[in-house]
Amino acid sequence: MxxxxxxxxxxxxxxxxxxxxxxxxxxxxxxxxxxxxxxxxxxxGAIRGFTAIVDPQSLAWHTEAYVEIYCTGNPTPAELLKALEDIPEVVDACTVSGAADAMLHMLAADIPHLELAIQRVRATGPVDRTESVIVLSRLLSRPRIQV
Incomplete structure (x- = not known):
């Protein structure tokens, strides 16, 4: 490069x-x-694809949560990605150290919408259980650094 x-x-x-x-x-x-x-x-493979970035606010998705996922077995990051990538409410996902296997940042229109989205996360193969926290107010949000 x-x-x-x-x-x-x-x-x-x-x-x-x-x-x-x-x-x-x-x-x-x-x-x-x-x-x-x-x-x-x-x-x-340096560029894996091209995408449109949709502003969640334009969808009126104002309910925000962070969700820890705990998996059965030992799924690879690629397996977790495959399980989660078709759930649009998952706007960010990463593997983490500690007890949880991964952390998700989710957006939804409201609490019932969020609950349905979390149920879809739980229904994926590798996920055994989740623990969620709902964002009450955003204190600081910095743009991501681009290359």
Missing amino acids: DTIDEAIIRCVVRDARATYAEIGKEAGLSPSAAKRRLDRLVKS
Whole structure:
């Protein structure tokens, strides 16, 4: 990975719909060279996909919770990802140290919606039980650092 690849990644992280001309301009390449480099980054797995980031507030999802999940057996992170990735209310998930196997950040429209989403999490193969805390007020929220 060189500075050109990093410029391409910065561009598509900021705007996954950027044109090859826009990517090339940012990376100092022609559009066709930008396409070749981007295709190489995708083929190598450095870029795993492109996505739309939906603002949960636009969906009116104002109920927020952190959910610890405890699993049966010893699932791999990839197995946990596969079990959770189709639950849209899970907006962030990570494996953690300590008693829990993973921690989820979930958003929902209201408490009944959150409860149904947590039930879907519990119904996934590796999950044995969950423990949840509901956010009452957000004190600080910093944007994530992008490449």
